[in-house]
Amino acid sequence: MRRFTVPAAFVAGTVLVSTIAQCNRQSGSTGARVIMVWAHHGQERENAAMRRIAEAFNERHRDQQIRIDISFFPDRQYADKVSIASASASLPDVLDIDGPYVGPWAAEGVLQPLGYLVSEKLRTDMLPSLLEQGTYDGKLYALGAFESALVVYYNRDIIENAGLDPPDRLAGAWTWSEFVEALMRVKPHVTIPLSLHMDDHSDEWFTYAFSPLIWSNGGGLIDPDSGNVLGVLDSRPTIEAVRRWQRLFEKGLAQGTSTNPNPFAAGLAAFDWTGHWMLPGFEQTTALRFGVMPLPSMGDKPVCASGSWCWGISRDCRDRSLAWQAIRWFLDPAQGIRPIVQANGAVPGRRSAFEYFPEYDRMPRRLFREQLEGGAHPRPRTPVYLSLTSALARALRDIALGADVERTLRRAAESVQRVADRQGRRGG
């Protein structure tokens, strides 16, 4: 009898404990309306700022019994987590979305359109690149509180020694030939003429950082109308742009592989092709005298990169107007944008928010703003974006190591086209 009682008691105990745990979760609710928010786990300062923004919202809406419940998930697993939650119909109300994911998630129905909730005043106040980033198939799905900027930093000591005078305005951006000529002039005096962060493990860096050269040369990654990749990613202007980029490695002006994530701050590189996020670190490096210039242009005019994290409403959200209250708070210049931008150093996403940041009236940040207001180019919003960015990154890594440009881009285009064709059949 005893032999039977012990396991029976074990099973009964387990059931009892889980029942009590479940009851506790339910009784934890106090009748307040909760907006579930998922955010990516960024730098610790940024996470702390997001928590404060949510707490301020909860404080302000205490009387209405509305509160935000925010959860953070590691950056690299965030998208996988959202995809899996979508498959199990357990998405939160509001989602933090990395810009390039707007296309796939809108196409797959993970996001709901939110354009009808956005006032005209807010629309005109947003940076145009953010509106473009959040729009898929003519509908607005996401809006961000901040933007990113891609520039070329230069070491003033090295540049002045070489007698160079880089531009500080978008209109005066160097041509590609001028840029290569400058790199050749600094080469004898520096370990690395140009740092391109080829060590970056994420695929996204390659698309974000080097697509502007392709666009500037008249090439492209994907046809926005037909969704075709073949004939675009391997088109003449794209091949030509990438071939010119490859010559940087052939001439020893950049490294195809590197384990040093920040040679510029160490004074080893004359130019650094990177984003706004490196600026605070460079400003704190007292030994470093640096300046900022726009990306060089391969064609008629320079093209600037853009895109960052933004907010959208998920498919599983029941009360969209409630979710929109949270997003509106995150996009509020004083309540949302000011604290988050102070924490992560990104570019404010609304024109009216710049009043809190007078540093955007002078260099180097003035160039960030000028680029974004002057027509930055977001990455393509397409259901096959993740395959596209992965294939392009793989191709560029190989090309930097000497692979044949035309054959490699053709293979990448064929690979993404296969995905697009299958997706067409799935109705994605």
Place this chain on the structure above:
Amino acid sequence: MARREMLTAYMFVAPAILMIAAFVLWPAVITFHTSLHRTTLTDPGPGEYCGVENYRAVMSDPEFRRSAINTIVFTVLVVPAQTVLALLLAQWTNGPGWASRSLRLAVLIPTMISLTVLSVLWKLLYEPVSATGSGLFNGILTSLHLPPQPFLTSPRQAMPAIVVMSIWQGVGFQMMIFLCALQQIPAQLREAALLDGAGRWRRFCHVTLPGIAPTAAFVVMMTTIFALKLFVQPFLMTRGGPQGSTLSIVQFIYETTFFRRDLGLACAAGAVFFVGVSTIAVVLRRMLRAAECLR
């Protein structure tokens, strides 16, 4: 009473059976079911039924074929080398002295460290020569006035470089299994062979090898299955490159799921992989059993 005891036994194994059913069997069934449907990753349910279309697509996909060839090449290179090396190391370190113990520990340490950490470490060791320095291996080659090698940046050398790292990482575990087997061979057998005048090689062939044959079969089988599941090393060291030379089947399945978002195709690839691994395991087991019978 016997019936009650049976019931008790079932209740004790019930949690394990439930766990296996929930986390192994049910996902396997779902995988096969999904492989017959056009399903996008974020779809809450299986999409439209499409028969064997996903299987046809995966078998004709050049990236899948490339990944299958790479995985087989990796397995063919790793399994014999790692098994033989593990046996030699076990034989060498099979002694009571401090030197043997230290050596055993040294060989075992890599198996106790995270494969992720080791992959990143070996990536640094394999670094090519550049303006800012070079990896340890190229540093040694240069100091010996030998030409530096591109290791991970060359489509020809990347897979052998990963094979070497994987053998180094995994050999300690197999060595320990062989050591246990070696220590179970009765000392009288070796002594009898010695008295009969058998030399070292004959003792190894006629006493040691037959004594450890079942263990060797187990080691070969497990190493093969582990090798076929190759993912972490190439994913972290080369991302499947250069030029697809280290793309493994598991990385293909991962990328098809999360990048292509084609869950149907990924499940078909997973099912093909499962059948392939099972077939290899069964064939290998039969071959090894036949070899044991011949002995």
